[in-house]
Amino acid sequence: MKVPLLDLKEQYSAIRQEVESSLKKVIENQDFILGAEVTDLEKEVAAYCGTKYGVGVASGTDALILSLKALGIGSGDEVITSPFTFFATAESISVVGAKPVFVDIDPKTYNIDPLLIKAKITKKTKAIMPIHLYGQCADMDPIMNIAEKYGLKVIEDNAQGIGATYKGKKSGSMGDIGALSFFPSKNLGAFGDAGMVITNNEKLAKEIKVLRVHGSSSRYVHSEIGMNSRLDNLQAAVLRIKLRYLDRWLEARRGIADFYGQRLKGLPVVTPHVGAYNVHTYHQYTLRVKSDQGKLMKHLLDSGIERRTYYPISLHLQECYKSLAYRSGDMPESENAAKEVFSIPVFPEMTLEQKRYVADIISGFFC
Numbered sequence: 001m002k003v004p005l006l007d008l009k010e011q012y013s014a015i016r017q018e019v020e021s022s023l024k025k026v027i028e029n030q031d032f033i034l035g036a037e038v039t040d041l042e043k044e045v046a047a048y049c050g051t052k053y054g055v056g057v058a059s060g061t062d063a064l065i066l067s068l069k070a071l072g073i074g075s076g077d078e079v080i081t082s083p084f085t086f087f088a089t090a091e092s093i094s095v096v097g098a099k100p101v102f103v104d105i106d107p108k109t110y111n112i113d114p115l116l117i118k119a120k121i122t123k124k125t126k127a128i129m130p131i132h133l134y135g136q137c138a139d140m141d142p143i144m145n146i147a148e149k150y151g152l153k154v155i156e157d158n159a160q161g162i163g164a165t166y167k168g169k170k171s172g173s174m175g176d177i178g179a180l181s182f183f184p185s186k187n188l189g190a191f192g193d194a195g196m197v198i199t200n201n202e203k204l205a206k207e208i209k210v211l212r213v214h215g216s217s218s219r220y221v222h223s224e225i226g227m228n229s230r231l232d233n234l235q236a237a238v239l240r241i242k243l244r245y246l247d248r249w250l251e252a253r254r255g256i257a258d259f260y261g262q263r264l265k266g267l268p269v270v271t272p273h274v275g276a277y278n279v280h281t282y283h284q285y286t287l288r289v290k291s292d293q294g295k296l297m298k299h300l301l302d303s304g305i306e307r308r309t310y311y312p313i314s315l316h317l318q319e320c321y322k323s324l325a326y327r328s329g330d331m332p333e334s335e336n337a338a339k340e341v342f343s344i345p346v347f348p349e350m351t352l353e354q355k356r357y358v359a360d361i362i363s364g365f366f367c
Contacts, residue, residue, distance in 0.1 A: 002304040003345045003354045006185055010349035011249075015241055022237040034213075037236035042196065044243055049162070049178065050170040051198040053205035056231030057212050060159045060181020063195040064092035064129075066229060067155045067177045070197075070207040073098050073126050080120050081129040081157075082112040083315040084334040089131055089157050090315045099324070101125070102316045104331045108273040110134065110286070110341070113333070114142035121146075127153040132161030132171045134310070134343075135187065135253075135281035136274060140166050140174045147175075155179065158198075160283040162188050163250045167277045172198050182239055187253070187283050188246050190235040252348035253282040256355060260285060260344075263359035267366050284310055285346035287362075293340055296365055300344070303361045309342045 012019070026037060038056045046054035057063050073079060075097035081089055083102040090100040101120050106113045110133050117128065128147055130138035140156075147154045154175030161171040162180055172178025182194035197208050210217050215226030257280070261271050270288035274280045289296055300307045314334040316326035328335065344358055 001354070001357050003306065003350075003358055004347075005306045005308060005343065005345050006347045007349055008184060008189070011347070014349070015245065018241045019238055022241055023234060026233045026237050032233050033230050035233040035236075037233040037240060038231050041231075041236040041240050041243075044240060045180070045196055046198055048170070048243065048246075049180075049198050050173040051178070052200045053198065053202065055197045055199075055205055055208045055212065056236060057195045057197060057208070058229040058231060059193040060179060060183060060195040061088040061092060062212075062227070062229040063179035063181065063197045064088060064155065064157060065095050066208050066211050066227070067179050067197055068092060068096045068098065068127070069211055069226075070204050071127065071153050071155070071176065073153070076124060077126040078122060078124040079127045079129055079155075080112075080117055080125060082131050082133075082334070083317075083331050084110055084311065084337055085131045085133060085157070085315065086159070086311065087315065087318070088159070089129060090321070093129070098126070099124070100315070100321075102326065102331060102334075104333045105337065106139070107333045107337065109136055109138070109275055110337055111136065111138035112143075114139050114146065117143065117146050121150055121152075125150070125152060127155055129155045129157055130175075131157040131159075132164055134272070134286050135160050135164055135283035136272075137161060137164050137166035137171050137278050139275065139277070140169075144174060153177075159183075160186065161281060162186070163246055164281045165279040173200070176201060177204055182235070187250065187281055188239065188242055191238050192235060194231055194235040194239065196231070249348040250281050252350075253285075253346055254280065256346050256348075256350055257282045257285055259355050260346075260359060263356075264362060267363060269362065282346050284343040286310065286341050286343045288337070288341045290340060293342065296362070297342055299365050300358075300361060305345065305358055305361060307342050307344050309338070312338055314338050 042054035077098040156178040158172035159181035164171040211226040215224040
Protein backbone atom coordinates (compact mmCIF):
# COMPACT_ATOMS: atom_id res chain seq x y z
CA MET A 1 0.00 0.00 0.00
CA LYS A 2 1.15 3.55 -0.75
CA VAL A 3 0.45 6.14 1.93
CA PRO A 4 1.54 9.74 1.25
CA LEU A 5 2.32 12.30 3.92
CA LEU A 6 -0.50 14.41 2.51
CA ASP A 7 -3.08 13.81 -0.20
CA LEU A 8 -4.20 17.15 -1.64
CA LYS A 9 -5.99 15.44 -4.51
CA GLU A 10 -8.42 13.83 -2.08
CA GLN A 11 -8.96 17.16 -0.35
CA TYR A 12 -9.63 18.90 -3.66
CA SER A 13 -12.07 16.26 -4.88
CA ALA A 14 -14.31 16.96 -1.88
CA ILE A 15 -14.52 20.71 -2.52
CA ARG A 16 -13.95 20.81 -6.28
CA GLN A 17 -17.32 22.30 -7.24
CA GLU A 18 -17.11 25.13 -4.69
CA VAL A 19 -13.54 26.00 -5.59
CA GLU A 20 -14.06 25.95 -9.32
CA SER A 21 -17.17 28.10 -9.03
CA SER A 22 -15.29 30.67 -6.94
CA LEU A 23 -12.29 30.69 -9.28
CA LYS A 24 -14.55 31.09 -12.29
CA LYS A 25 -16.08 34.19 -10.73
CA VAL A 26 -12.64 35.77 -10.22
CA ILE A 27 -11.60 34.93 -13.77
CA GLU A 28 -14.79 36.33 -15.26
CA ASN A 29 -14.39 39.54 -13.29
CA GLN A 30 -10.70 39.77 -14.33
CA ASP A 31 -9.93 41.06 -10.84
CA PHE A 32 -6.68 39.42 -9.80
CA ILE A 33 -4.62 41.51 -7.38
CA LEU A 34 -5.79 42.69 -3.94
CA GLY A 35 -9.44 42.50 -4.91
CA ALA A 36 -12.67 41.75 -3.10
CA GLU A 37 -11.74 38.13 -2.34
CA VAL A 38 -8.56 39.29 -0.62
CA THR A 39 -10.40 41.87 1.44
CA ASP A 40 -12.99 39.32 2.54
CA LEU A 41 -10.34 36.71 3.31
CA GLU A 42 -8.42 39.20 5.45
CA LYS A 43 -11.53 39.84 7.54
CA GLU A 44 -12.43 36.16 7.82
CA VAL A 45 -8.95 34.95 8.79
CA ALA A 46 -8.56 37.76 11.33
CA ALA A 47 -11.90 36.83 12.88
CA TYR A 48 -10.96 33.15 12.93
CA CYS A 49 -7.63 33.90 14.60
CA GLY A 50 -9.12 36.32 17.12
CA THR A 51 -7.40 39.46 15.84
CA LYS A 52 -8.75 42.78 14.57
CA TYR A 53 -6.75 42.93 11.36
CA GLY A 54 -5.42 40.67 8.62
CA VAL A 55 -3.22 41.74 5.73
CA GLY A 56 -2.78 39.33 2.84
CA VAL A 57 0.73 38.95 1.43
CA ALA A 58 2.49 36.79 -1.12
CA SER A 59 3.94 34.12 1.20
CA GLY A 60 4.58 33.12 4.78
CA THR A 61 8.19 34.23 4.43
CA ASP A 62 7.06 37.67 3.29
CA ALA A 63 4.70 37.79 6.27
CA LEU A 64 7.71 37.45 8.56
CA ILE A 65 9.85 39.94 6.64
CA LEU A 66 7.07 42.54 6.51
CA SER A 67 6.35 42.04 10.21
CA LEU A 68 9.95 42.78 11.06
CA LYS A 69 10.05 45.80 8.76
CA ALA A 70 6.80 47.19 10.15
CA LEU A 71 8.24 46.94 13.67
CA GLY A 72 11.31 48.91 12.56
CA ILE A 73 13.72 46.02 13.04
CA GLY A 74 16.80 46.12 10.83
CA SER A 75 20.57 46.52 10.68
CA GLY A 76 22.35 46.07 14.00
CA ASP A 77 19.31 44.62 15.76
CA GLU A 78 18.97 41.13 17.21
CA VAL A 79 15.95 38.84 17.20
CA ILE A 80 15.74 35.78 19.44
CA THR A 81 14.29 32.65 17.88
CA SER A 82 14.55 28.86 17.73
CA PRO A 83 17.07 26.97 15.60
CA PHE A 84 14.66 24.04 15.16
CA THR A 85 12.39 25.24 12.40
CA PHE A 86 12.17 25.85 8.66
CA PHE A 87 14.88 28.15 7.33
CA ALA A 88 12.48 31.02 6.51
CA THR A 89 12.24 31.97 10.20
CA ALA A 90 15.90 32.90 10.54
CA GLU A 91 16.16 33.97 6.91
CA SER A 92 13.55 36.69 7.39
CA ILE A 93 15.60 38.14 10.24
CA SER A 94 18.74 38.16 8.12
CA VAL A 95 16.96 39.62 5.09
CA VAL A 96 16.05 42.80 7.01
CA GLY A 97 19.67 43.11 8.17
CA ALA A 98 19.17 41.93 11.74
CA LYS A 99 20.92 39.04 13.49
CA PRO A 100 19.15 35.83 14.50
CA VAL A 101 20.06 34.78 18.03
CA PHE A 102 19.21 31.15 18.64
CA VAL A 103 17.77 29.69 21.83
CA ASP A 104 17.49 25.94 22.33
CA ILE A 105 14.18 24.07 22.42
CA ASP A 106 12.04 22.27 24.95
CA PRO A 107 12.75 18.59 24.12
CA LYS A 108 9.10 17.62 24.62
CA THR A 109 7.30 20.19 22.47
CA TYR A 110 10.24 21.11 20.16
CA ASN A 111 9.31 24.78 20.65
CA ILE A 112 11.63 27.46 22.02
CA ASP A 113 12.42 27.01 25.73
CA PRO A 114 11.31 30.19 27.53
CA LEU A 115 13.66 29.47 30.44
CA LEU A 116 16.66 30.03 28.15
CA ILE A 117 15.60 33.31 26.59
CA LYS A 118 16.72 35.81 29.25
CA ALA A 119 20.35 34.76 28.99
CA LYS A 120 20.39 35.72 25.30
CA ILE A 121 18.98 39.23 25.68
CA THR A 122 21.41 42.09 24.97
CA LYS A 123 21.10 45.82 24.36
CA LYS A 124 20.65 45.00 20.67
CA THR A 125 17.71 42.63 21.20
CA LYS A 126 14.53 44.03 19.70
CA ALA A 127 12.17 41.07 19.43
CA ILE A 128 11.41 37.43 20.17
CA MET A 129 10.12 35.22 17.36
CA PRO A 130 8.62 32.01 18.77
CA ILE A 131 7.50 29.30 16.34
CA HIS A 132 4.36 27.22 16.86
CA LEU A 133 6.06 24.13 15.48
CA TYR A 134 4.15 21.17 14.04
CA GLY A 135 0.85 22.86 14.98
CA GLN A 136 1.40 23.34 18.73
CA CYS A 137 1.80 26.73 20.38
CA ALA A 138 4.99 27.70 22.13
CA ASP A 139 4.60 28.46 25.86
CA MET A 140 3.52 32.06 25.31
CA ASP A 141 2.86 33.43 28.81
CA PRO A 142 6.50 33.41 29.97
CA ILE A 143 7.58 34.68 26.54
CA MET A 144 5.17 37.59 26.75
CA ASN A 145 6.26 38.32 30.33
CA ILE A 146 9.89 38.48 29.26
CA ALA A 147 9.01 40.71 26.32
CA GLU A 148 7.11 43.11 28.56
CA LYS A 149 9.89 43.24 31.13
CA TYR A 150 12.60 44.03 28.57
CA GLY A 151 10.54 46.12 26.16
CA LEU A 152 10.71 43.60 23.31
CA LYS A 153 8.30 42.93 20.46
CA VAL A 154 6.89 39.45 19.85
CA ILE A 155 6.37 38.08 16.35
CA GLU A 156 4.60 34.73 16.29
CA ASP A 157 5.77 32.50 13.45
CA ASN A 158 2.41 30.82 12.98
CA ALA A 159 3.18 29.22 9.62
CA GLN A 160 2.27 25.77 10.94
CA GLY A 161 -0.15 26.61 13.71
CA ILE A 162 -3.36 28.15 12.39
CA GLY A 163 -6.28 26.94 14.53
CA ALA A 164 -4.10 25.92 17.48
CA THR A 165 -4.96 27.40 20.86
CA TYR A 166 -2.97 28.31 23.97
CA LYS A 167 -5.03 28.67 27.14
CA GLY A 168 -8.03 29.39 24.94
CA LYS A 169 -6.27 31.98 22.78
CA LYS A 170 -5.75 31.36 19.07
CA SER A 171 -2.20 31.06 17.78
CA GLY A 172 -0.94 34.27 16.19
CA SER A 173 -3.14 36.49 18.36
CA MET A 174 -0.96 36.80 21.45
CA GLY A 175 2.11 38.69 20.28
CA ASP A 176 2.38 42.09 18.63
CA ILE A 177 1.98 40.42 15.28
CA GLY A 178 1.51 36.95 13.78
CA ALA A 179 2.69 35.54 10.46
CA LEU A 180 0.71 32.90 8.56
CA SER A 181 1.73 30.70 5.65
CA PHE A 182 -0.78 29.31 3.18
CA PHE A 183 1.73 27.14 1.33
CA PRO A 184 -0.24 24.29 -0.33
CA SER A 185 0.85 21.68 2.21
CA LYS A 186 -0.29 23.72 5.23
CA ASN A 187 -3.49 22.84 7.10
CA LEU A 188 -5.02 25.83 5.34
CA GLY A 189 -3.24 25.79 1.99
CA ALA A 190 -3.63 27.81 -1.20
CA PHE A 191 -2.98 26.64 -4.76
CA GLY A 192 0.45 28.29 -4.63
CA ASP A 193 2.37 30.63 -2.37
CA ALA A 194 0.32 32.91 -0.11
CA GLY A 195 0.49 34.33 3.39
CA MET A 196 -1.00 36.79 5.84
CA VAL A 197 -0.04 39.02 8.72
CA ILE A 198 -2.50 39.24 11.62
CA THR A 199 -2.46 41.79 14.42
CA ASN A 200 -4.57 43.79 16.86
CA ASN A 201 -2.52 46.91 16.16
CA GLU A 202 -4.15 49.18 13.56
CA LYS A 203 -0.93 51.14 12.96
CA LEU A 204 1.01 47.96 12.17
CA ALA A 205 -1.72 46.71 9.84
CA LYS A 206 -1.71 49.99 7.92
CA GLU A 207 2.08 49.96 7.70
CA ILE A 208 2.15 46.44 6.26
CA LYS A 209 -0.48 47.39 3.69
CA VAL A 210 1.88 50.14 2.52
CA LEU A 211 4.99 47.97 2.61
CA ARG A 212 3.41 45.14 0.59
CA VAL A 213 2.88 47.45 -2.42
CA HIS A 214 6.37 48.93 -2.82
CA GLY A 215 5.96 51.32 0.12
CA SER A 216 3.14 53.13 -1.65
CA SER A 217 0.10 54.59 0.13
CA SER A 218 -1.30 55.98 -3.13
CA ARG A 219 -0.49 55.21 -6.75
CA TYR A 220 3.03 56.25 -7.77
CA VAL A 221 3.67 57.92 -4.43
CA HIS A 222 6.25 56.01 -2.35
CA SER A 223 6.76 57.11 1.25
CA GLU A 224 9.23 54.32 2.03
CA ILE A 225 11.05 51.35 0.57
CA GLY A 226 8.72 48.38 0.52
CA MET A 227 8.42 45.26 -1.61
CA ASN A 228 6.08 43.51 -4.00
CA SER A 229 4.14 41.12 -1.79
CA ARG A 230 0.53 41.22 -2.87
CA LEU A 231 -1.88 38.34 -2.32
CA ASP A 232 -3.83 37.61 -5.48
CA ASN A 233 -7.57 37.12 -5.71
CA LEU A 234 -7.36 33.58 -7.09
CA GLN A 235 -5.48 32.35 -4.02
CA ALA A 236 -7.82 34.24 -1.72
CA ALA A 237 -10.84 32.66 -3.40
CA VAL A 238 -9.43 29.18 -2.79
CA LEU A 239 -8.54 29.97 0.81
CA ARG A 240 -11.98 31.37 1.59
CA ILE A 241 -13.56 28.06 0.57
CA LYS A 242 -11.03 26.01 2.52
CA LEU A 243 -11.35 28.16 5.64
CA ARG A 244 -14.96 26.98 5.98
CA TYR A 245 -13.70 23.41 6.34
CA LEU A 246 -10.63 24.08 8.48
CA ASP A 247 -12.06 23.21 11.89
CA ARG A 248 -13.51 19.98 10.50
CA TRP A 249 -10.15 19.07 9.01
CA LEU A 250 -8.32 19.85 12.25
CA GLU A 251 -10.67 17.60 14.21
CA ALA A 252 -9.94 14.81 11.73
CA ARG A 253 -6.21 15.32 12.27
CA ARG A 254 -6.67 15.10 16.02
CA GLY A 255 -8.62 11.89 15.56
CA ILE A 256 -5.75 10.38 13.56
CA ALA A 257 -3.30 11.51 16.23
CA ASP A 258 -5.42 9.79 18.90
CA PHE A 259 -5.48 6.62 16.79
CA TYR A 260 -1.69 6.62 16.39
CA GLY A 261 -1.24 7.36 20.09
CA GLN A 262 -3.23 4.30 21.07
CA ARG A 263 -1.72 1.96 18.49
CA LEU A 264 1.90 3.00 19.13
CA LYS A 265 1.65 2.95 22.92
CA GLY A 266 4.35 0.85 24.55
CA LEU A 267 6.68 0.94 21.56
CA PRO A 268 10.17 2.50 21.77
CA VAL A 269 8.97 5.60 19.94
CA VAL A 270 8.08 8.96 21.47
CA THR A 271 4.70 10.21 20.29
CA PRO A 272 3.85 13.95 20.31
CA HIS A 273 3.66 15.58 23.72
CA VAL A 274 0.85 18.11 24.00
CA GLY A 275 1.18 20.77 26.67
CA ALA A 276 -1.75 20.94 29.09
CA TYR A 277 -2.34 24.52 27.94
CA ASN A 278 -2.49 23.61 24.23
CA VAL A 279 -4.86 22.30 21.59
CA HIS A 280 -2.67 20.79 18.86
CA THR A 281 -3.51 20.91 15.14
CA TYR A 282 -1.04 18.23 14.01
CA HIS A 283 0.26 19.99 10.95
CA GLN A 284 2.81 17.23 11.35
CA TYR A 285 2.56 14.07 13.43
CA THR A 286 6.13 13.72 14.57
CA LEU A 287 7.67 10.67 16.19
CA ARG A 288 11.01 10.41 17.94
CA VAL A 289 13.28 7.38 18.01
CA LYS A 290 16.41 7.43 20.14
CA SER A 291 18.11 4.81 17.99
CA ASP A 292 17.50 3.15 14.64
CA GLN A 293 15.81 6.25 13.23
CA GLY A 294 17.40 5.72 9.84
CA LYS A 295 16.48 2.02 9.76
CA LEU A 296 12.87 2.71 10.73
CA MET A 297 12.56 5.45 8.13
CA LYS A 298 13.91 3.09 5.47
CA HIS A 299 11.50 0.40 6.63
CA LEU A 300 8.60 2.81 6.19
CA LEU A 301 9.77 3.90 2.75
CA ASP A 302 10.25 0.29 1.64
CA SER A 303 6.69 -0.36 2.80
CA GLY A 304 5.30 2.47 0.67
CA ILE A 305 4.83 4.98 3.51
CA GLU A 306 6.09 8.49 2.95
CA ARG A 307 7.94 10.01 5.89
CA ARG A 308 10.15 13.04 6.32
CA THR A 309 12.39 14.69 8.89
CA TYR A 310 11.43 18.21 9.86
CA TYR A 311 14.23 19.40 10.25
CA PRO A 312 17.49 17.48 9.68
CA ILE A 313 19.92 20.38 10.25
CA SER A 314 19.55 22.78 13.16
CA LEU A 315 19.70 26.33 11.80
CA HIS A 316 22.68 27.39 13.90
CA LEU A 317 24.73 24.77 12.02
CA GLN A 318 23.66 25.81 8.52
CA GLU A 319 26.51 26.76 6.19
CA CYS A 320 25.19 30.28 5.64
CA TYR A 321 25.35 31.04 9.38
CA LYS A 322 29.01 30.17 9.88
CA SER A 323 29.70 33.83 10.59
CA LEU A 324 27.59 33.60 13.75
CA ALA A 325 30.24 31.23 15.15
CA TYR A 326 27.92 28.61 16.58
CA ARG A 327 29.39 25.15 17.06
CA SER A 328 28.06 21.65 17.29
CA GLY A 329 26.87 21.13 20.86
CA ASP A 330 25.72 24.73 21.39
CA MET A 331 22.05 23.74 20.97
CA PRO A 332 22.03 20.13 22.20
CA GLU A 333 18.26 19.63 22.30
CA SER A 334 17.77 20.97 18.80
CA GLU A 335 20.71 18.97 17.48
CA ASN A 336 19.46 15.75 19.08
CA ALA A 337 15.94 16.28 17.78
CA ALA A 338 17.28 16.79 14.27
CA LYS A 339 18.82 13.32 14.45
CA GLU A 340 15.88 11.54 16.05
CA VAL A 341 12.54 12.91 14.79
CA PHE A 342 10.52 12.16 11.70
CA SER A 343 6.94 12.75 10.63
CA ILE A 344 4.45 10.19 9.34
CA PRO A 345 1.26 10.59 7.28
CA VAL A 346 -1.51 12.66 8.83
CA PHE A 347 -4.21 14.23 6.69
CA PRO A 348 -7.98 14.48 7.17
CA GLU A 349 -8.86 12.15 4.31
CA MET A 350 -6.85 9.19 5.63
CA THR A 351 -8.82 5.97 5.58
CA LEU A 352 -8.98 3.53 8.47
CA GLU A 353 -7.08 1.07 6.30
CA GLN A 354 -4.27 3.58 5.76
CA LYS A 355 -4.04 4.44 9.45
CA ARG A 356 -3.91 0.80 10.44
CA TYR A 357 -1.28 0.06 7.83
CA VAL A 358 1.02 2.84 9.03
CA ALA A 359 0.65 1.79 12.66
CA ASP A 360 1.13 -1.90 11.85
CA ILE A 361 4.29 -1.27 9.82
CA ILE A 362 5.81 0.73 12.69
CA SER A 363 4.79 -1.89 15.25
CA GLY A 364 6.13 -4.69 13.05
CA PHE A 365 9.53 -3.02 12.90
CA PHE A 366 9.98 -3.50 16.65
CA CYS A 367 8.58 -7.03 16.85
